[in-house]
Amino acid sequence: MHALNGVKFDPQAGSVLHIELARSNSTRKRKPGSGPYVVIDNRTKASTNDNTREASTDDGDSDPEEPAGDDNADSSNNDELQTVKSDTVLDPEHSVPAANEQLERTINEGAQPCSTLFIANLGPNCTEYELKEVISKYPGFNMLKIRAKGGMPVAFADFEEIEQATKVMTDLQSSLLPSSDRGGMHIEYARSKMRKH
């Protein structure tokens, strides 16, 4: 920078370069949803790896299944992409009051697996019987309870093992019941395990 500062670039007008550091760098702030991964383009490595691969795995003829060259260049690139995960930096200036909400949401999304499931987005006429019809078919089913707490009903379903609850959650996620009037049910791990009798 200093090497060029003050250099004349327009001899007629005598204009002179003026260079200084920007007050902040120009990289855009990462939006929360855009993911924690930093993409590093290392395509310059591709040629060596291509050679390696051709020598070992490629029969020599052009393979229609395999896209050419650069894109899926090699496994080392992929490994690198996964390991350069950048830290999520909490900016103290912008996140002071929002930090708690953000944290709670994060915890909820990554809810810890539990053998009790929380089921929401049920229709107003959903009955415990109707839900039990579906859920009790799954191995490890323990018990089901529906609460209606004034508004829409929610349900809690308990299983013997976390793995069995997980299976039900993924299996029935977003699925419709005869009584559903607002889309499929929404299933999460419950925040606390159902109390057994």
Added chain:
DNA sequence: AGCACA
């Protein structure tokens, strides 16, 4: 987005 029962 909404999480009770003891």
